[in-house]
Amino acid sequence: MTQKTQASRLDAIVIGAGFGGLYALYELRRQGFDVLLLERAPGVGGTWYWNCYPGARVDVYGIEYSYSFSDEIQQEWDWSEVMPTQPELERYLNFVTDRLDLRRDIRFSTTVTAARFDEEAGVWSVEADTGERFTAQFVVAATGCLSAPLAPNIRGVEAFSGDTLITSTFPREGYDFRGKRVAVVGTGSSGVQAIPIVAEQASSLHVFQRSAAFTRPAGNRPMGRDEMDAIKASYPDLRRRLAETFTGTIHVGAITVEDIPTDERILTASPEKIRRKVAEDGWSAPWGWYDAFVDPAANKAAVALYGDLVRGVVQDPDVAESLVPTYPLGCKRPIYDTGYFATFNRDNVTLVDLRKEPIDRVTPDGIETAAQKYNFDVIVYATGFDAITGALTRIDIRGRDDVSLKARWLDDARAYLGLQSHGFPNLFMVNGPGSPSVHINVVAAVEHHVQIIADLMVHMAKNDKTTVEPDVEAEIGWAERVDSLVTGTIRASDDCNSWYLGSNVAGKRRKYLTFVGGQVAYRQACDELVNGGYIGFVFD
Structure with a gap:
């Protein structure tokens, strides 16, 4: 201590x-x-x-x-x-x-x-x-x-007589779902990661989905001894290359418009080219078109392509349709999953599409929607963060x-x-x-x-300065630069609601909260202020 x-x-x-x-x-x-x-x-x-x-x-x-x-x-x-x-x-x-x-x-x-x-x-x-x-x-x-963490904003949450769990404050000792009737509310990143594992244990699992997720197979695997040794021998080169990338990642990373040649356009691509891209890139193919990030019509075509991939895995046509997102591709952070869509082919898994039957309230026995009542032993809330x-x-x-x-x-x-x-x-x-x-x-x-x-x-300390804070004009100028990068783009469109915008928090102003210009541009901006004697900061 x-x-x-x-x-x-x-x-x-x-x-x-x-x-x-x-x-x-x-x-x-x-x-x-x-x-x-x-x-x-x-x-x-x-x-x-x-x-x-x-x-x-x-x-x-x-x-x-x-x-x-x-x-x-x-x-x-x-x-x-x-x-x-x-x-x-x-x-x-x-x-x-x-x-x-x-x-x-x-x-x-x-x-x-x-x-x-x-x-x-x-x-x-x-x-x-x-x-x-x-x-x-x-x-x-x-x-x-x-x-x-955001607490579930659902009427009657406290009335449930079974076990209530929240992914962001999950029991440290774990939880045994075997033989339990389980509900998972939410299909963001934590829900997508938890659902396949819970499904393997629970006697039944109902997934309550408000908006479908754009997710791709993670492709995770064990790290071999020889591979780890080779990485250790080349760490300096790896770190150098990472510093030169848009996202600070090489092996897996968010695909951005900056990564894509401008002539890769889904609206003008031939059916054969689209099929070839899917064959080569798999689940990454919908993100591989330049116009999908700048043209709403192209974005809808990319979403349709993603829907085809979902339908190729999920056997029930109605379930597959509910699992296809209805908002723009690129609006939310893409999720990497392990067996997520295949989970909905299991006999013990049921998808409840909240666009069709919204939750009315939580009852002592489970969840009541606009269509019917469901009984559960445990409810898991994957309701995200502020x-x-x-x-x-x-x-x-x-x-x-x-x-x-x-x-x-x-x-x-x-x-x-x-x-x-x-x-x-x-x-x-x-x-x-x-x-x-x-x-x-x-x-x-x-x-x-x-x-x-x-x-x-x-x-x-070297210059005997006591306090520092940003000049208000510098702060406003930076905020305007941040806003300019998303204004008029898919990320800030009216039909895009994400935690990037604070749209998941009641009463929070809708505003894009992060700089999307990439790490290289951001570091250049920081270097300029430091080399200029900490431009934009006021010292006392």
Whole structure:
């Protein structure tokens, strides 16, 4: 346990012990700062501590979704699969924590409830649910992009007499579905990953789907010893190549319009060319057309092509039709699955299409829709997150003039380069709104953000600067650049509703929350501000 107490005045408080927080603790400590990390969980992992539902795994290769700052860690750690599961990712982060001796500066089971900036003293006062209060010059919020769970917004949830589970807070000891009548509500990423495994155990499984998912086979496999050794021998080259890509991934990554030749157009392609692309690219084929990302008619053609792939797997025509998305391809983050569509061919699995029979309420015995009543022993809610901003707005953060960050962001969630918001000096965000965050390899994104933050803090210490915050014009200018990249595109169209836009959260302003210009363009923008003497930041 750390020896630092609430009486200590610290250089920095880091919030969150996921990938971003652990690296921030390491790097700031390495630079000579006195740092304390506060974490609400009993252990490290962040998202990968809490999301321990069946089938939880990352959708990027582990060799890419891992720290690059330490070659010793790269050489000492072996991945058992190309796309690691939640338990393996949690073990990895525990290994890193112990290897770097980070635990002595982490306070576990400590939830940050409030943070207030003292203008006269130029410091932050951070309050925890333990009743403690900590004081620091800087706060680094590594609270995660997908770490604020949404409770199911369904009438009668509390009335259910069986077991209620939520994927984002799944029991750490697991759950035995054998012989149970199970409902899974939600078919986002966690639902798509959990459903095939639950189906193998449950006596019956009903999947309640509000909107169908665009998903592709993950192609996961074991990582062989020779393959792992070859990767270790070439890590420098791999990291260099990753830094030059749009998404920070090579082996698996989101396909974007920037990746596709402009002459690849589905509306003018011959039937033979379309068939050949499907034969060569499989489930990736619908994403392989330039015009599908810029032309609504082409996008509909790509969705129809995706529907043909679904119908080729799902045997029941009505079920297959319900599993074909009705919103634009490219609107939501694509999901990588393991046997998802084939699961609906099982005799014990039933799809309930909520477009046809919406849920009316949860009853003591199960779920009642507009069409009928269903009885269950357990209901699993895969209802998603208040993404990007939710983890921060759930903390009572108050900056200059006692202004609330939640209130400020209610109208427009802005942060200069995703790092800081005007009016909240010395509060840094790792992957805040306006950063590439979840649109690129998240681990690469957090490493880059933490390095910028650490370098800025060192710059301030060397130049006797007490506070820093973005100039409001710079913040607005960056927000306009972020908006310009999605305005008029499929991502922000009226028939696209996604957590990127905050559309899954009642009362949240519809606004695209991430920079979609890719990691190279983003890093160039950051380099320009640093080389220009931290353009857009105001120092005191």
